[in-house]
Amino acid sequence: MLTLGSAVFALPRSSFAHQSVQKRVGVIGLDTSHSLAFTKLLNAENASSSLLGYKVVAAYPYGSKTLELSRQRIPLQVEEIKKYGVKIVNSIAQLLQEVDVVLLETNDGRLHKEQALEVIKAKKPLFIDKPLAASLTDGKFIFEEAKKFGVPVFSASSLRFMAMVKQIRSKKHGEVLGADTFSPATIEPTHPDLFWYGIHGVEMLFAAMGPNCVSVNRFYTPDADVVVGKWDDGRIGTFRGMRNGKADFGGICFTSEGNFQLGPYLGYEPLLLEIVKFFETGVAPVEENETLAILAFMEAAEESKFKQGATIKLSY
Numbered sequence: 001m002l003t004l005g006s007a008v009f010a011l012p013r014s015s016f017a018h019q020s021v022q023k024r025v026g027v028i029g030l031d032t033s034h035s036l037a038f039t040k041l042l043n044a045e046n047a048s049s050s051l052l053g054y055k056v057v058a059a060y061p062y063g064s065k066t067l068e069l070s071r072q073r074i075p076l077q078v079e080e081i082k083k084y085g086v087k088i089v090n091s092i093a094q095l096l097q098e099v100d101v102v103l104l105e106t107n108d109g110r111l112h113k114e115q116a117l118e119v120i121k122a123k124k125p126l127f128i129d130k131p132l133a134a135s136l137t138d139g140k141f142i143f144e145e146a147k148k149f150g151v152p153v154f155s156a157s158s159l160r161f162m163a164m165v166k167q168i169r170s171k172k173h174g175e176v177l178g179a180d181t182f183s184p185a186t187i188e189p190t191h192p193d194l195f196w197y198g199i200h201g202v203e204m205l206f207a208a209m210g211p212n213c214v215s216v217n218r219f220y221t222p223d224a225d226v227v228v229g230k231w232d233d234g235r236i237g238t239f240r241g242m243r244n245g246k247a248d249f250g251g252i253c254f255t256s257e258g259n260f261q262l263g264p265y266l267g268y269e270p271l272l273l274e275i276v277k278f279f280e281t282g283v284a285p286v287e288e289n290e291t292l293a294i295l296a297f298m299e300a301a302e303e304s305k306f307k308q309g310a311t312i313k314l315s316y
Contacts, residue, residue, distance in 0.1 A: 023054040023279075026099030026124075028092060028115055029106030030077040031063035031070035034129055037268045038103060038275075043084040048269070051276050058087045058098045064108035067190065073107075096122040101279045103127050109134035109195055116142045120151045125282060127275045128155040130203065131195045136295040136316055143288050154284035155291055157203040158271035159183070159249055164262050165207050174257035178236050179208040181251030181262065185225055185241025193305065194298040198225065198241040200249060202294055204262060205229070208253045209237045211293035216312050218304040227301045292316045 025042060027035050039056040041047065061078050064070035078088055089095045092115060095102075102119045104112060109131045119126045126146075132155035133139040146153040159165070167173060183201030187193050194202055206213075212232040219226045225241035242248075250263040274285045296316035304312045 022100045023052065024058075024099045024101070025054050025056045025279075026095045026102045027056055027059040027081075027086070028095065028102060028104045028119075029063040029129075030059055030061040030081060031067070031073045031107040032105050032129065033073075034268065035059065035103070035105040036077055036080055038105075038272055039081055039084050039086060041269060041272055043086070050273055052280065054101075054276055054279065056081075056084065056086050056103075058089050058095050060089050060092050060095045063106050064111060067108055067188070070107055092118045096124060099124065101125045101127075103129070103275070105129045109138075109191060113138040113141055116153070117145055120145050120149050120153070123149060123151050125279050126151065126153045127278065128153065130155060130157045130199045131191075131298075132291055132295065134191050134195055136292065136299050139292055139295045140316075143292070152278065152282040152284060154278060154286050156271065156274070156286050157200045158268050159200045159204040159265060160207040160286070161270035161274055162204075162263060162265055163270075164253075164260060165204060168208050168253045168255070168260060168262070173253075173260055174255040176208055176210075176235070177254045177256060179205055179251060179253040179262070180238045180240070181205040181208070182240040182242060183249045184247040185243055187243070192298060192302040193220075193225070194227070194239075194241065194301055195295075198239070199294070199298065201239045201241060201251070202227075202298060204249070204251060205237050205239050206290055206294050206297070208251075208262065209235065211287065211290035213237070213293060213297055214314055216297055216300040216304055216314065217309050218301040219309050220305045225301075225305075227297075227304075229297060 061074050063074050102124050112133045181201045181204045185198035188196040213229040214232045215230045217228045223244040227239045229237045249265045253260050296314045300312040
């Protein structure tokens with residue numbers, strides 16, 4: 001089982017030591033609430049000392065030009081983010097001239113491959129908001145290019161860094177025997193179903209269980225999903241995606257020392273603290289292998305849906 005805190009890239013700290021002085025953050029994509037939420041925390045007058053002085057200085061608004069949600073959000077968030085002293089630029093190329101590190105926040109995962117590659121070639125440390133990409137193939141490509149150019153990259157949902165999830169991951173409460181998680185799972189027709197929003201609950205499941213899932217069955221209705229994963233050691237983990245009723249995040253983890261509720265979800269700051277550590281050190285808090293396993297799980301769930309709940313073997 002992989003442990004939280006392991007590195008995607010074994011880069012020497014000196015490779016990115018300049019970030020201890022230069023802490024200019026660039027944002028790509030103003031079509032998600034995360035862009036503004038991160039900026040508010042980093043650029044606040046009384047920003048937490050744990051954020052180490054990182055500030056968002058520039059943003060490229062796009063983001064998807066085709067998704068209706070993005071078209072609605074971008075003009076509003078452009079005006080809002082300007083209030084925090086952020087410069088709006090006309091291209092990623094211009095953004096990269098003005099920043100040291102990048103938050104790729106574009107809501108449309110189909111654009112992540114192209115946008116990430118531009119950042120990677122500029123050798124800027126890069127956080128990619130969920131999902132890493134809209135396909136396992138694109139996710140693999142991003143990591144391969146990052147390795148080739150020696151650039152640290154990671155992707156994660158904020159749900160992974162809830163306090164109890166981190167405790168479970170560290171084995172503070174014993175060996176993990178299984179877990180059931182839940183989150184909203186609204187569907188966007190341009191993406192495989194779980195890639196759009198269900199990834200939050202799926203990532204929480206993998207944070208608890210580890211990456212070694214070997215097969216998936218998905219049971220779908222218009223209002224809900226139940227996705228059952230089998231791990232290589234025989235453990236079972238499930239994700240329930242909800243499209244009706246109250247939107248909420250959580251779950252339960254079954255361990256050798258008892259059963260523990262996963263939650264509550266308290267916002268973006270725990271994730272942002274991990275991002276700042278990553279920018280300082282070049283060490284990712286999530287293994288590449290685990291991120292790819294999450295994409296493989298969600299692709300397998302998509303296939304299982306179209307095969308009426310059939311068992312799909314994972315390959316990645």
